[in-house]
Amino acid sequence: MKSAVENLNPTRVRLTVEVPFEELKPSLDAAYKKINQQVTVPGFRKGKIPARIIDQRFGRGAVLEEAVNEALPKFYTDAVNEGELNPLGQPEVDITELKDNELLTFTAEVDIRPTIEIPDYSGIEVTVDAVEVSDEDLDKSVEQLRERFATTSPVERAAAEGDIVVIDLEAKVEGEVLEDGVATGVTYTIGSGELLDGIDEAVTGLEAGGEATFASELKGGSAQGKEAEVSVKVSEVKARELPELDDDFAQLASEFDTLEELRADSRKRLERSKKFEQATQAQEKVLDALLELVEVPIPEKLLEEEINTRKHNLEHHQLGQMGLNLESYLQMQDKTAEEFDAELKEQAEKGIRTQFVLDELVNKEQLSVGQEELTEHLMRRAQSSGMSPDQFAQAVVEGGQVPMLVGEVARGKALAVVVEAAKVVDDKGETVDLDDEEDETGETVEATSEAVEAPAGAEAATEAAEEPAESQEKQDKAES
Template sequence: MKSAVETLSPTRAKLTVEVPFEELKPSLDAAYTKIAQQINVPGFRRGKVPPMVIDRQVGREAVLNEAVNEVLPQKYIEALQENSLEPLAQPEIEVTKFEDNETLEFTAEVDVKPEVELPDYEGIEAEVEDVTVTDDDVEEQAGALRERFATLNDVDRPAADGDFVTIDLKATQDGEVVEGAEVTGMSYKVGRGGMLDGLDETLAGMSAGEQQTFTSQLVGGDLVGQEVEVAVAVTAVQEQELPALDDDFAQLASEFDTVEELMADVRERLGRGKRLEQAAAARDAVLERLLEQVSIPLPESLVTEELNARRQSVEQQLAQAGTTMEAYLEEEGQTQDEFEADLDRRVRDAVAAQFILDEVAKKEELGVDQNELSQHLVRRAQQSGQDPQEFANHMFEHNHIPELVQEILRGKALATIVESAVVKDASGTVVDLKNLQPDGTIGEPEDESAEEPAAEAAEESAEESAAEEPAQA
């Protein structure tokens, strides 16, 4: 077999392949055997029909076509390997010449991984915000803890923000009750929001035994976005009574004896959480600096596919949250065009990052062992809410293991880059980025898990920056 490659663009190549007829003979023999099993010829047992008889009964051309269909994928893969090409999509294959006992010629156009010239990624410098825990942060957390131990007392007055009301709710359109839009005896905190526009405003000032009607738009179901009439009846109004923030509460809500110890622990926990957030921000900042140092041509077909996948994922998440794209854009203060432009930028950055990390993994000669793959499978199963064994079986059955291995390698590559980086906060203090974990956290040296690779760091970084969705390479 001979092959030649023509570069159509930095991300697209055209292979021209010539296969001598002699190399088709194994596929030709297989074609005769297959057809012999499919036809009935008087005087011959099924599967024992000689080739000459098959040529008369079925035609030599049908046999040749069967042989070509079998050999094309094999020779295409051989040509890719021979020319060191990494395909990113299915090829467009065209047989340009084939006659009986003659050389088979075909072409294959395919999007390929671009060549990447790696910049120097040792000691990348980046900056992140300071870690600050304010008194307001501590009070907010303490307030949330107090709410967990709060009691509800019936009150004989109109409802106000912060009160809990028991309500019956029914939405109708043209006099008909909307399916799935009727509830009874639901507890709802006035002012919480996120259910129906106009509900909080209507409930404020209502007393037990009162009913009102208002107009709103449904945020889910078949009639999402359509106006309906909503009847709400209040059957009870309750006031939330928070426990005093004192030593007795500290002993009730925690392992501490005094409120001072409790509040100190709250502050420490907030600090740890913010430091973890800072580590994730540092990871993203380092990757962003790396992207700024290199220009990578991107296959538009891959970008388009990824854009469509992420856009669909965003729409599904919004639907599950009971809201619409219009409501989401309004809340974010974005127009549709701004959203699309931002998504396009993030997707391009994510795809470019994957190409870079793939090259880093090769340069560093990174590998993946069975234990790392098993841990990654478990993490992915937990993220998707599936049984780990069922998830693993599905990945193996559908040949997704190479994709998971690539995810792990990208995570290792990013961890390698980040751990050599110099990241400072706004005050000039160097951020500790050793032992980067998959979620962007920093493991403690004595923790054995700290030695595990950051298996999903690259994937998560790309996903978080593109509306919190999956990336693809």
């Protein structure tokens, strides 16, 4: 077999492969054997039909087609290895010549990983926010804890902001009550903004048994986006009572004996949280600075697949779980479809460029992934997915996604190498030490998810094709 590589552009090549017919003989023998098991010819036992009879009855072209189909993946893979290529996705295969007992020639066009030169990144310098915990931050944190220990009790008075009301709702559009527009016994905190626009004004001032009507645009359901007339009836008003901020509260809400000790611990937690945020900010800025240093051509098909996958995931998974569609989401975000598409393309491009650059860094720095590192990453991914570690691990193994997780860990380590080499200062000019920063849960900060996780559609696209795609011309030539 002989092969040649033609660079069509920095991310796409055309392989031209010539295969002497004798190298097709094993596949030809396998084709006769397969057809033997599938057909019946009078006068011959199944599996014992001579090759010449198969040629007479079913045509030599059918045998050649079967043989070529069986042989192409191996010849394509051999040509890829010979050319030292890193293919992305399935190739487009075209049989250019098939001469019986003489020669098979085919071409295969495929996207490849671009060649990337990683420049000296030791001069990267970024500025991040300084870690500061103000008295206002501390008061807000303690107040949030206080809110968790609030109690409620029914009151016989008009509802006011901050009160909890139990309400019944009925929505009409063009005078007709919607099938999914009736709800009873809904608990709502006035001023939370968690229900329909206009409901706060409608229920404020109502006592138990009071009713009101207001107009609002529906956020979900069968009439999503339409203007509705909503009737609301208050069946109960409850007041929220917050505990006093004293030592008794500290003992109720924590392991501390005094409010002073509780506030001191809260300040430490806020400092750890802000340091974690600072470290994440540093990683993101260092990554952006690194990407600016590197020229990364992007395969058009890979970019198209990534955009489509991200859009599909948003529409059918994330928005679907919230009862929204893309149109209502764009309205909430105050974006046009064109602005959304431009942002999606920018995100997809950055995701692909990030993966390519960090993967190249993994090779350059000869980084490896240990079993313990992989297990820790798997645990984190399982937690974020809402699955148990065992369930997530099983899904990963069954889906053949272990290499993807290994790649994520390796890319995280590659980014850590760059961050370590970079100079990070805060907005006060102080040098920031990012070693062993932990978040409020005690987890050591690692590379951002955008950096370490594969692009949404990259799982299939970055795997070398096992079977080249068939072409109509191949079939036509084989049949001839």
